[in-house]
Amino acid sequence: MISKYLSSIEGISIFPVIGLIIFFGLFIFLIVRIVRLDKKYISQMGNLPLENNNEIKNNNEIKDETN
Amino acid sequence: MTVEKFSYDNQIVKQFTIATVLWGVVGMLVGLIIAIQLYLPELNFGIPYLTFGRIRPLHTNAVIFAFVGNLIFAGIYYSLPRLCKASMWSKFLSNFHFWGWQTIIVLAAITLPMGFTTSKEYAELEWPIDVLIALVWLAFGANMLGTIIKRREKHMYVAIWFYIATFVTVTVLHVVNSLEIPAGILKSYPIYAGVQDALVQWWYGHNAVAFFLTTPFLGLMYYFLPKAANRPVYSYRLSILHFWALIFLYIWAGPHHLLYSALPDWAQSLGTVFSIMLIAPSWGGMLNGLLTLRGAWDRVRDNPVLKFMVVAVTAYGMATFEGPMLSLKNVNAIAHFTDWIISHVHVGALGWNGMLTFGILYWMIPKMWNTELYSKKMANAHFWISTLGIVFYAIPMYWSGIAQSLMWKQFTPLGILQYPNFLETTLQIIPFHIIRSFGGLLYLSGIILMAYNLMKTAKQGKFVKSEEAEAAPLLKEHDSIKRGMIHRWLEKRPVQFTLLATVAILIGGVVEFVPTFVVKSNIPTIANVKPYTPLEMQGRDIYIREGCNTCHSQLVRPFRSETERYGEYSKAGEYVYDHPFLWGSKRTGPDLHRVGGKYSNLWHYLHFEDPRQMSPGSIMPRYPWLLTQTLDTSTTATKIKALRSVGVDYEDGYEKFANQDLVKQANLIADDLINNGVPAEWNKDVIALIAYLQRLGKDIKGNQAK
Numbered sequence: 001m002i003s004k005y006l007s008s009i010e011g012i013s014i015f016p017v018i019g020l021i022i023f024f025g026l027f028i029f030l031i032v033r034i035v036r037l038d039k040k041y042i043s044q045m046g047n048l049p050l051e052n053n054n055e056i057k058n059n060n061e062i063k064d065e066t067n
Numbered sequence: 068m069t070v071e072k073f074s075y076d077n078q079i080v081k082q083f084t085i086a087t088v089l090w091g092v093v094g095m096l097v098g099l100i101i102a103i104q105l106y107l108p109e110l111n112f113g114i115p116y117l118t119f120g121r122i123r124p125l126h127t128n129a130v131i132f133a134f135v136g137n138l139i140f141a142g143i144y145y146s147l148p149r150l151c152k153a154s155m156w157s158k159f160l161s162n163f164h165f166w167g168w169q170t171i172i173v174l175a176a177i178t179l180p181m182g183f184t185t186s187k188e189y190a191e192l193e194w195p196i197d198v199l200i201a202l203v204w205l206a207f208g209a210n211m212l213g214t215i216i217k218r219r220e221k222h223m224y225v226a227i228w229f230y231i232a233t234f235v236t237v238t239v240l241h242v243v244n245s246l247e248i249p250a251g252i253l254k255s256y257p258i259y260a261g262v263q264d265a266l267v268q269w270w271y272g273h274n275a276v277a278f279f280l281t282t283p284f285l286g287l288m289y290y291f292l293p294k295a296a297n298r299p300v301y302s303y304r305l306s307i308l309h310f311w312a313l314i315f316l317y318i319w320a321g322p323h324h325l326l327y328s329a330l331p332d333w334a335q336s337l338g339t340v341f342s343i344m345l346i347a348p349s350w351g352g353m354l355n356g357l358l359t360l361r362g363a364w365d366r367v368r369d370n371p372v373l374k375f376m377v378v379a380v381t382a383y384g385m386a387t388f389e390g391p392m393l394s395l396k397n398v399n400a401i402a403h404f405t406d407w408i409i410s411h412v413h414v415g416a417l418g419w420n421g422m423l424t425f426g427i428l429y430w431m432i433p434k435m436w437n438t439e440l441y442s443k444k445m446a447n448a449h450f451w452i453s454t455l456g457i458v459f460y461a462i463p464m465y466w467s468g469i470a471q472s473l474m475w476k477q478f479t480p481l482g483i484l485q486y487p488n489f490l491e492t493t494l495q496i497i498p499f500h501i502i503r504s505f506g507g508l509l510y511l512s513g514i515i516l517m518a519y520n521l522m523k524t525a526k527q528g529k530f531v532k533s534e535e536a537e538a539a540p541l542l543k544e545h546d547s548i549k550r551g552m553i554h555r556w557l558e559k560r561p562v563q564f565t566l567l568a569t570v571a572i573l574i575g576g577v578v579e580f581v582p583t584f585v586v587k588s589n590i591p592t593i594a595n596v597k598p599y600t601p602l603e604m605q606g607r608d609i610y611i612r613e614g615c616n617t618c619h620s621q622l623v624r625p626f627r628s629e630t631e632r633y634g635e636y637s638k639a640g641e642y643v644y645d646h647p648f649l650w651g652s653k654r655t656g657p658d659l660h661r662v663g664g665k666y667s668n669l670w671h672y673l674h675f676e677d678p679r680q681m682s683p684g685s686i687m688p689r690y691p692w693l694l695t696q697t698l699d700t701s702t703t704a705t706k707i708k709a710l711r712s713v714g715v716d717y718e719d720g721y722e723k724f725a726n727q728d729l730v731k732q733a734n735l736i737a738d739d740l741i742n743n744g745v746p747a748e749w750n751k752d753v754i755a756l757i758a759y760l761q762r763l764g765k766d767i768k769g770n771q772a773k
Contacts, residue, residue: 022344026311026312026315034304035304037555041222045225048220049149049289049293050294050298050299
């Protein structure tokens, strides 16, 4: 059923190829980069909006704060 | 370690917040009025300024740029300084931004009903206002980047990236789509024509949705949802992926608004491919939002702020799944030009933008007034009223969109159209439009309830005009790009970050535009397509003034059901003199690209006087003023000159004789009308408009053997 409708789209065979290449390349690159980010940094960033704004902090140290 | 003292300016946030609610009520009220006009055309009270074609753009502009726009600014002015641990860079720019933006809104509310419009959707405002928009927007950007540069927090939180992407992309979109040659103080012609104009417009239109209704709201989601839930976002890693994938992919998808049009096929396919790919980052973002609440769902039950946010994020997921589906050609063939699209955008606007706005307001107002929400019960009532409003809005519109589309396409066993009269399909869907307006009424009541609740909240609290804070300054450090650290390096450097984000969004636009503009074979020319005569040109501008393109398309798609109904399908070469293109995006009435010669001049004259005397039951408004208003011929020369400068082949010096030709042609039509017994005069608006309509599709008809 689905394949019947899909095959009625003109030039569909090229869609997945183009899509796959760009999608795959970009995502692999990004994912590799992101996975390699360090854990402390990630947790510090995630907690950024939750910090008490009046709290005095030393910006040049990575806080080891887990939730 | 030295500590610096500074403060967060709540005053500017308060101003933007009030503007959000105020314009929200106005924009939605106009929406309700036009929704009712679709079954009660008399609701314009016979006043030109209140006709559907003129105030529908007012509705869209008001909800997008006034309601959503002001909330974006309120949210950014609240969250950005707190994330940067710094005051906004310039108080002057904050105020200039606020008052400038409100001035633009007021100017829009005046000029659009008066008929000053470029006709390009969500970019209708005329050139002097465009210039003002650019100035105010740059002030906002400078203020934001200045704050980021002066920050005391080493890293830029993901919300800030979304804000930066919003700023750079909207700048690019606004400038490119507004390139136009003035022909008077409130009139201009775009430098692009026909297919190119359509491509630029929908690259803009699509990305206005992406970078005005989506990215800033995602930034707000990444700040306010963790705040409201009091827990960090589910996966910060996912948010990085979400950001880069989204801004890279979104910009390519514009051509999905032009499927089956005269746009070259390769560009259409490109739009489809990228639209499908967009599901991944969009859903990544949605899941990131929803999963932030993992283990805290019990709190959603009694926290109205979270309730609004959950529905908002869910609606975002629904709309971003539906969008790619709609960009498949076979689905688009059914959905395009119908109410389905109206439903789709309202799931986004009412669900995603509206509900997140309400959530943010219910959270932010008590904080700034240092109090609790006045009535949680009332906020819960608002939640249910708006959720039901969305349901009552969306379902009937899906139903009516599909029903009408199928009726347009229905053939009898003998192979002729089952509903050859367009009006039959219009009358069929009127009950759905009545239910839809009820949904709109619910939603509007909800926001009024919220306004009351928030006012009471403010009254019981005490406004904190300026919040004192302190933080250590940022120390200079010299680190180089290390392996695997590119992103960390990058998001410490706002300028480099901004440049890279700009490159990411430019790639898609360039790949699509350059070939369409440069490769001649993409728009095959047609020898007997000629520029409009002066009278037709004036008529076309009246067509634009009255917003006829709001309800009538000028694009016959290559389907048998359309060529049977309207005639030969539309070719790219037919539009080469169309500054701007007038393809339209919604068929509330029939397509007009082949209407020339279909009806007599007399039919058009009487139809404008009162559509119902020619088509009983028609929902088109009456246009009696076209019959009495005198055509302004003093503008002809200026317009001819402006059009020549954007590439229309009028001979040098023709502007001196143009009005002679105009009078000649007008008299022919007037004489024909008089001979048929109506007291027409050559110098009325209606004559020019009839001349234009009778021209439509004529060039190509002459091309075929008769």
